[in-house]
Amino acid sequence: MIRVVLPAHLRALASISGETELDIAGPVTQRTVLDALEARYPALRGTIRGHDSGKRRAFIRFFACEQDLSHQDPDAPLPGPVASGAEPYLIVGAMAGG
């Protein structure tokens, strides 16, 4: 069970309260987590990653286990505590704007 925390704007868009939990079959990577997230909540498609490019949007960040994973290979395994559900995978709106 993977725990995912979204920023407030995206929780509202997807009608999620609190954390959401995802079952991932196979490797637990940023790509497989985001694929599963978008499959369950289609309204999130295009709001975290670009539709065409698949790349992280510029003002979205990915954190876990006190690390910034935003620039890591999306196919790299996520840290063990995320894969085990001990720690959440955080999708964060960058500190910008007002």
Place this chain on the structure above:
Amino acid sequence: MSRVRVLVGTRKGAFVLSADGNRDRWEVSGPHFAGWEIYHLKGSPADPDRLFASQSSGWSGQVIQRSDDGGSSWEAVGNQFSYDGMPGTHQWYDGTPHPWEFERVWHLEPSLDDPDTVYAGVEDAALFRSTDGGQAWEELPGLRGHASGPFWQPGAGGMCLHTLILDPATSGRMFAAISAAGVFRSDDGGQSWRPVNRGLQSEGIPDSDAEVGHCVHRLAMHPSRPEVLFMQKHWDVMRSDDAGESWREVSGNLPTDFGFPIDVHAHEPDTVYVVPITSDALHYPPDGRLRVYRSRTGGDDWEPLAKGLPQEHCYVNVLRDAMAVDSLDSCGIYFGTTGGQVYVSPDAGDSWQPIVHDLPAVLSVEVQTLP
């Protein structure tokens, strides 16, 4: 008694303002999509309970929302706006080639007769269409693919397709306006386009009467006389009597002919409204006095309308999509300001009252007249 529903897009959410035909007691609903920029909301003429909204943010990009119950509930629909083929380049501010990049939807224009069909004018300027209620979007590439496309440049607000008018009388005819390219007309349902800017003069471009390159801020048409178009350009208020083939200036006695919105009275095709703004450098009303100007002669002769509007210390702007008219017997005029006020005049501009004072900056105002 008839009712009106005013759809207000702001920098931090959408609001729905409702009243009966007296337009003196208002119910305010919102913010919907709190915290997001709502560039535009508009209802389908074919099904007034079907509304579309453009929701966007710098963090999370573009979302399109649809309501099928007049704004009580909403559903996120499709938000994939992919340019047709290899997008190519347009000119950047400095004149260098710049790839076309989708930024946001500025304007949503529902079909006049099919509630499932809606058009989206976007930045970087292009026209998209959905025929399934907003789920899937397809570019109509003939506009961006016009031979002049690689030479279009953004205005200060971005290179946006901000106005789309569907001709109710001539099947397949539509007008699009782009900042800063100008007006384009299609006579085949959006498949092919040609610029219709003859008569425009713009000092801010190298060739002042060029075929394209003009910063058109807004177009307006009365549905009973679709060959007549009115335009608020960056500077100059213009009129065409031949569906855009030629334009003449009708700024007349306006105190300044810079501004953004322009609209036409619902029952008087020659009664036109603008909101003069001091200049391109000073985006607020002259002398800090907010005044709508009305012409009852299709331009040239204008009268100030100030009753109920602030006449001192007012330094707001009124953006291009932030004026609308209802179609009640006594035509109501509405506009919203960057200071968060939405004003209504239930008597065609003679007097004004604020409906709300303190919304976020208003980006767009539309009104629906309901039975």
